[in-house]
Amino acid sequence: MGLKPLNDRVIVKRKDQEEKTSGGIYIPDSAKEKPQAGEVVAAGPECKTVKDGDAVLFAKYAGSEFSVDGDELIIMREDDILGVFA
Incomplete structure (x- = not known):
């Protein structure tokens, strides 16, 4: 990927959506919610708490979505970012 975030910006790849519940019921596309968890792909030079590869939890309406090379x-x-998974 040829994109580098500036300042305190972070690029995150969202975790895959669940296809079915723990009870085995499949969730239709119209009822799915986008996950609020993902992996940091790139962190800007001023980021102090996260680094590349961290699994994070972020606010529901955070950031701007975009597509690069199909991702x-x-x-x-x-x-x-609300927290980092240990």
């Missing part, structure tokens, strides 16, 4: 990505401020 759906989100660019957001570091402040929109």
